Amino acid sequence: MGHFFVTTPIFYVNDVPHIGHAYTTVTADALARWHRLAGDEVFFLTGTDEYGLKIQRAAEDNGRTPQEHADITSARFRETWDLLQITNDDYIRTTEERHRLTVQKLLQRVYDNGFIYSDTYEGPYCVPCEAYYTEAELNDGLCPIHDRPVEEMKEANYFFKLSEFEQPLIDWYEANPEAVGPDVRRNEALGIITQGLRDISITRSSLDWGVPVPWDDDHVFYVWYDALINYATAAGFGSDDDRFAEWWPHVHHLLAKDILRFHCVYWPAMLMAAGLEPPKALSVHGYLQVGGAKMSKTTANQIFPAELVDEFGVDGFRYHFLRDNSFGPDGDFSHEGMLERFNADLANNFGNLVSRVTTVVDKKCDGIGPAPRPDSPLASVAAEVVRDSAAAWEAISPSRALEHTWRLLRETNAFLEANVPWKADPGPEVDAVLGDALEVVRLACILASPAIPNATQAAWERIGLSGQVTDQRIADDAVWGLYPAGLTVAKGDPLFPRLK
RNA sequence: GGCGGCGUAGCUCAGUUGGUGAGAGUGCUCGACUCAUAAUCGAGAGGUCGUCGGUUCGAGUCCGACCGCCGCUACCA
Numbered sequence: 168m169g170h171f172f173v174t175t176p177i178f179y180v181n182d183v184p185h186i187g188h189a190y191t192t193v194t195a196d197a198l199a200r201w202h203r204l205a206g207d208e209v210f211f212l213t214g215t216d217e218y219g220l221k222i223q224r225a226a227e228d229n230g231r232t233p234q235e236h237a238d239i240t241s242a243r244f245r246e247t248w249d250l251l252q253i254t255n256d257d258y259i260r261t262t263e264e265r266h267r268l269t270v271q272k273l274l275q276r277v278y279d280n281g282f283i284y285s286d287t288y289e290g291p292y293c294v295p296c297e298a299y300y301t302e303a304e305l306n307d308g309l310c311p312i313h314d315r316p317v318e319e320m321k322e323a324n325y326f327f328k329l330s331e332f333e334q335p336l337i338d339w340y341e342a343n344p345e346a347v348g349p350d351v352r353r354n355e356a357l358g359i360i361t362q363g364l365r366d367i368s369i370t371r372s373s374l375d376w377g378v379p380v381p382w383d384d385d386h387v388f389y390v391w392y393d394a395l396i397n398y399a400t401a402a403g404f405g406s407d408d409d410r411f412a413e414w415w416p417h418v419h420h421l422l423a424k425d426i427l428r429f430h431c432v433y434w435p436a437m438l439m440a441a442g443l444e445p446p447k448a449l450s451v452h453g454y455l456q457v458g459g460a461k462m463s464k465t466t467a468n469q470i471f472p473a474e475l476v477d478e479f480g481v482d483g484f485r486y487h488f489l490r491d492n493s494f495g496p497d498g499d500f501s502h503e504g505m506l507e508r509f510n511a512d513l514a515n516n517f518g519n520l521v522s523r524v525t526t527v528v529d530k531k532c533d534g535i536g537p538a539p540r541p542d543s544p545l546a547s548v549a550a551e552v553v554r555d556s557a558a559a560w561e562a563i564s565p566s567r568a569l570e571h572t573w574r575l576l577r578e579t580n581a582f583l584e585a586n587v588p589w590k591a592d593p594g595p596e597v598d599a600v601l602g603d604a605l606e607v608v609r610l611a612c613i614l615a616s617p618a619i620p621n622a623t624q625a626a627w628e629r630i631g632l633s634g635q636v637t638d639q640r641i642a643d644d645a646v647w648g649l650y651p652a653g654l655t656v657a658k659g660d661p662l663f664p665r666l667k
Numbered sequence: 668g669g670c671g672g673c674g675u676a677g678c679u680c681a682g683u684u685g686g687u688g689a690g691a692g693u694g695c696u697c698g699a700c701u702c703a704u705a706a707u708c709g710a711g712a713g714g715u716c717g718u719c720g721g722u723u724c725g726a727g728u729c730c731g732a733c734c735g736c737c738g739c740u741a742c743c744a
Contacts, residue, residue: 522706566680574691584699
């Protein structure tokens with residue numbers, strides 16, 4: 168039994184939740200649910216990032232205070248996660264008091280350790296990026312990211328001595344080859360480091376929407392620096408030492424590739440500077456593209472979770488994003504693909520299997536479920552599937568885990584065809600076959616519950632089991648033969664009606 | 668320019684340290700079945716494993732070159 172601390176990035180309240188945010192969050196949720204099944208102590212954190220010039224200006228444009236603006240957008244993220252039945256244990260907002268205290272405490276330590284110094288900075292500044300550029304980085308005087316004019320800014324800044332962490336970071340990467348994955352991202356991060364790190368500006372004096380620098384009232388921390396620290400805040404840094412000791416550094420960060428630099432370079436360095444351990448693991452995934460193009464506000468091709476939930480349901484939504492794209496490379500979202508996957512896996516396989524099994528039990532066993540055979544031909548398949556699915560979840564490969572789980576469903580459909588219990592007269596032969604099939608349904612409910620929590624609970628109840636699927640434990644319950652004889656099995660409407 | 672990655676059936680992808688005839692799911696065709704959500708089961712068609720060359724008894728799997736795509740990074744403008 169271990170500790171599994173999983174995080175999504177905190178999402179910037181300048182944006183509203185779309186399927187890209189949901190992709191990361193649903194994955195984190197499924198992993199959290201899996202680890203709970205595995206018997207681990209789980210702490211699942213998500214939240215919102217609320218400081219910075221962009222927020223301050225967006226708020227002004229809307230005639231609100233920055234806090235009001237953040238409150239509104241943060242609530243939209245929270246509502247979306249509620250809709251998707253995300254089981255986060257905490258929801259952190261960077262404007263909370265607990266976060267201010269932790270940021271100040273942690274960065275004061277970095278300051279005391281001598282890794283922060285004051286200097287003036289002058290140069291072209293892009294407001295949307297909230298970053299300075301060198302003249303060389305500009306394209307015809309425009310921001311290379313946003314392709315818009317930059318502003319000449321000059322201010323006294325505090326700088327973090329990132330340059331001093333070049334070698335420590337390289338040493339850390341070499342000592343922890345599994346820390347950043349997949350390999351392509353690890354190489355990328357290592358490349359950034361080995362090409363040389365410059366000190367970075369971490370404060371702003373030109374705005375006040377941020378966490379105040381404890382040793383200098385005229386400054387607030389640059390939004391990215393306070394944001395990363397949310398992970399430490401929620402783990403109890405500076406407020407609950409016992410709790411922090413329990414959860415740190417057993418943290419597993421999930422993130423998209425655009426924020427790799429911050430998470431895989433700056434964050435470990437900042438932790439080292441504070442005398443803390445870098446994260447245990449950082450899993451970087453790609454973008455969900457739409458029709459091969461990056462999803463963005465400017466191209467207006469964003470897709471929002473609620474629209475898809477209306478059509479496919481919560482389970483259909485979750486399943487698609489977990490199963491259809493392997494976690495790592497860019498994936499392509501298409502409505503046709505989602506429909507195809509829904510019908511093939513959820514309607515035709517999972518849902519239909521539950522329907523046919525419950526119907527035949529109703530007809531041949533008077534609706535009373537018989538027991539499975541200890542030596543069923545499906546027993547060894549089930550054991551393999553449990554093993555393979557577990558390994559895939561551990562390896563942060565939800566799509567593979569579900570692929571393995573679905574193998575059990577396919578084999579059971581073939582098993583039923585081979586034994587045709589619907590043609591035989593009631594008796595021990597039929598009972599044996601149906602008992603085996605019911606046992607598969609029980610096991611599949613456990614294994615698939617991280618992805619499709621509602622349908623698995625419903626199926627669980629249809630085959631007469633009580634309690635919650637989520638209360639099951641892999642080691643004790645995902646074992647062949649535990650479905651008890653004598654339960655009332657109920658037919659019901661299709662769990663996943665086919666969609667057109 | 669440097670570093671890294673990718674290119675395998677229509678589609679999405681698996682293919683450990685090179686070794687029986689190259690796989691899965693999905694889609695398509697045909698057949699079976701009818702308990703079930705026009706679901707399921709079986710069979711089949713479909714790939715010169717980006718191209719060329721090399722190492723080897725033997726390469727999708729190693730080496731080199733090239734083509735195409737992508738990521739990070741640098742520089743010139």
